[in-house]
Amino acid sequence: MITKERLKYLVENPEEMEEEEAEIIHDLHEVVTEALNKISTWVEAVSKAMEEEEENKMNISEMVKLAHQNAKQKGFWDEPREVGTMLALIHSEVSEALEAHRYNDTEGFKEELAELFPSPVL
Numbered sequence: 283m284i285t286k287e288r289l290k291y292l293v294e295n296p297e298e299m300e301e302e303e304a305e306i307i308h309d310l311h312e313v314v315t316e317a318l319n320k321i322s323t324w325v326e327a328v329s330k331a332m333e334e335e336e337e338n339k340m341n342i343s344e345m346v347k348l349a350h351q352n353a354k355q356k357g358f359w360d361e362p363r364e365v366g367t368m369l370a371l372i373h374s375e376v377s378e379a380l381e382a383h384r385y386n387d388t389e390g391f392k393e394e395l396a397e398l399f400p401s402p403v404l
Contacts, residue, residue, distance in 0.1 A: 372398060 284292075284306055292299050292307070299307070340348070353359060363371075375397045382390030 284303055288303075289307075292303060350359075375394050378397075379391050379394035382388075382394055
């Protein structure tokens with residue numbers, strides 16, 4: 283076994299290294315090199331994943347456009363709605379917001395209130 287102090291000394295004075303110490307240092311070097319290679323591979327993989335995640339992010343305008351296109355495909359914008367239908371839909375969303383509020387579901391509450399406002403025609 284080589285102590286930390288001895289290792290520091292051998293770095294400064296390699297000519298005084300004994301054969302057993304040289305073998306231990308060689309083995310240590312191999313282990314450290316392998317660990318550094320694994321860390322490097324991991325860092326590259328994480329960096330690549332982060333870049334891909336950044337590329338896949340949508341901004342709010344893109345999400346609204348996608349949601350509107352989906353609604354159109356499902357037939358929600360085919361015909362104008364009557365006032366009574368619109369009021370019923372508003373009432374439904376307000377009721378859902380109230381239910382979310384009762385359960386202290388802040389995110390659900392915000393979501394239901396946001397649904398009161400129709401998305402713009404894009």
